[in-house]
Amino acid sequence: MATVALRSTEGRWIIVTAILASAMAFIDATALNVVLPSLQRNLKASGADLFWVLNAYLLMLASLILIGGSLGDKLGRKKVFMIGIFIFILGSATCGLASSATLLITFRMIQGIGGALMIPGSLSLISSSINENERGKAIGTWSSITTLVTMGGPVLGGALADAGLWRYIFFINVPIGMIALFFLWRKVAESRDKDSQKGLDFPGAILIAVGLAMLTFGFLRMPSLGFSDPEVYGSITAGLLLLIVFIVVESKSSHPMLPLSLFANLTFSGTNLLTFFLYAGLGAGMLFLSLNMVQVQGYSQLQSGLTFLPFTVLMITIARFAGSLADKYGPRLFLIVGPCLAGTGLLMLSFVKQTQGPAEYWTTFFPGFLVLGLGMSFTVAPLTAAVMGAVSDHLSGTASGINNATTRIAGVFANAVFGSLAVLFFSAAVQKEIKTLPLDPQQKQAVIAQTINLGNAMVPESIDIINKKAVVKMYHEGFIDAYGKIMRMSAGLGFLGGLMALIFIKSRSPQKKIA
Structure with a gap:
């Protein structure tokens, strides 16, 4: 034109x-x-x-x-x-x-x-x-x-x-x-x-959409489940395979x-x-x-x-x-x-x-x-x-x-x-530092569980006021x-x-x- x-x-x-x-x-x-x-x-x-x-x-x-x-x-x-x-x-x-x-x-x-x-x-x-x-x-x-x-x-x-x-x-x-x-x-x-x-x-669009979705889902579930969980490695593997199929389909x-x-x-x-x-x-x-x-x-x-x-x-x-x-x-x-x-x-x-x-x-x-x-x-x-x-x-x-x-x-x-x-x-940083705090195993587990929220991690209610500041500092440093x-x-x-x-x-x- x-x-x-x-x-x-x-x-x-x-x-x-x-x-x-x-x-x-x-x-x-x-x-x-x-x-x-x-x-x-x-x-x-x-x-x-x-x-x-x-x-x-x-x-x-x-x-x-x-x-x-x-x-x-x-x-x-x-x-x-x-x-x-x-x-x-x-x-x-x-x-x-x-x-x-x-x-x-x-x-x-x-x-x-x-x-x-x-x-x-x-x-x-x-x-x-x-x-x-x-x-x-x-x-x-x-x-x-x-x-x-x-x-x-x-x-x-x-x-x-x-x-x-x-x-x-x-x-x-x-x-x-x-x-x-x-x-x-x-x-x-x-x-x-x-x-x-x-x-x-349309086949190409479906393959890349599903492939990327499976990959992303697997990576997002990895922190809470670990890579060894079938839901994680299965999703990532399926995503990679679908993207390979996508390339093959596009070539033909x-x-x-x-x-x-x-x-x-x-x-x-x-x-x-x-x-x-x-x-x-x-x-x-x-x-x-x-x-x-x-x-x-x-x-x-x-x-x-x-x-x-x-x-x-x-x-x-x-x-x-x-x-x-x-x-x-x-x-x-x-x-x-x-x-x-x-x-x-x-x-x-x-x-x-x-x-x-x-x-x-x-x-x-x-x-x-x-x-x-x-x-x-x-x-x-x-x-x-x-x-x-x-x-x-x-x-x-x-x-x-x-x-x-x-x-x-x-x-x-x-x-x-x-x-x-x-x-x-x-999570690794918090697990390393929490060993020095006088908390019981359940409290430590509750503190570590909050790391999935990243910077918005909140101190569990079970933590007493004396240790609360220490946990907040640990979250920030982690x-x-x-x-x-x-x-x-x-x-x-x-x-x-x-x-x-x-x-x-x-x-x-x-x-x-x-x-």
Whole structure:
């Protein structure tokens, strides 16, 4: 289809609508991390429930986002985009009304279905509609502005949670979504791949959805049951087998939701590997930072949200500029240095121990946030531009879907694997220290049982007031120990992402596009 200039009237409306819809999903994700402590108390949710609240959405998103991108290419990107926004609005409204953790998990799945249709549409519209020589700049604009509102999510979430209004994190999506739908209807032209005669890969979607669900379930049950339990190793084994079958099915399908031929392009393969490692590390890091600050370090949820502002400022000022430079010089250097800087920031944050709260923020957490923000600012726009630039315009929806699916799958595994490891690390630290306390075996067992709730672990009522302070101190030190280990592992994933760029992106300019 014919493309338009970024500064044209049509080009501006494409960017505006893409930003509005993307912001709705991204605000929801970042704000939710901050309100988790309030949500956990209000719904009486366990630590495992919290990870399922996150993963229920990510699972549906990861499993269906590829088919969402393909539907947009075939049926019309604008049409599928609008359907996704409507379903996302519906899911958000029901999440806000949920009266239990189980209901919230169920309604988050509806949100995930909407997101799978909605999220690929934003980048697909940009990549298929904006002139090629301005595409990196357009994606940089999208990245910087969506990051601005996205990183405003923690501030908004913290303010609402402190006021006892955490449910409005979901309700706020309704007006944003309605505005996006209106502008799409009135201002944006339809875009589709007119040559696409492909069917839909329902077997592939079912295999990857069930496979990821089984893997995640197994990892989430591991802390309480142990790997030797059949429910755990059986789920993990079944999940891995289903994902292997998924790859086999995709290799033989005439209309795969994951065209394996795309990965013949080293740039496309490398950037998706980079995406997986970097966003797995970033997702785990951001989650445990929020829990640590509120549940252990004594920050209010609003103060916790405000700590992300340096990250936001850097993204606003640098991301668009980095996108323009990547257009001119190629993305390779940015994609090597950026993830390594992000990994360095996470590593710095891992060494923060017990602090005196917000008064010490500038000398404890701030330096790590600064380096992390610089790394992500130099990475986001060049990474997205490299992915979308590696394929022809008619595959833009599929490429966007694959890269977004990679991001969400990274989130699923980060939450599942690091969530399980955090409980194991926390429990091990508590079991080591509890030996020195004058408690009977039943009391010790009750104290250890609380570790499944991570930073929200409560001192059992059977513990007398003399030992209560000692148990609280032990919980805090144990959680910080687990937090440090998780953050260092997250940092390693950031460095691994930079290594993927070094290995796979060989030249300044992208490889020949895949048709």
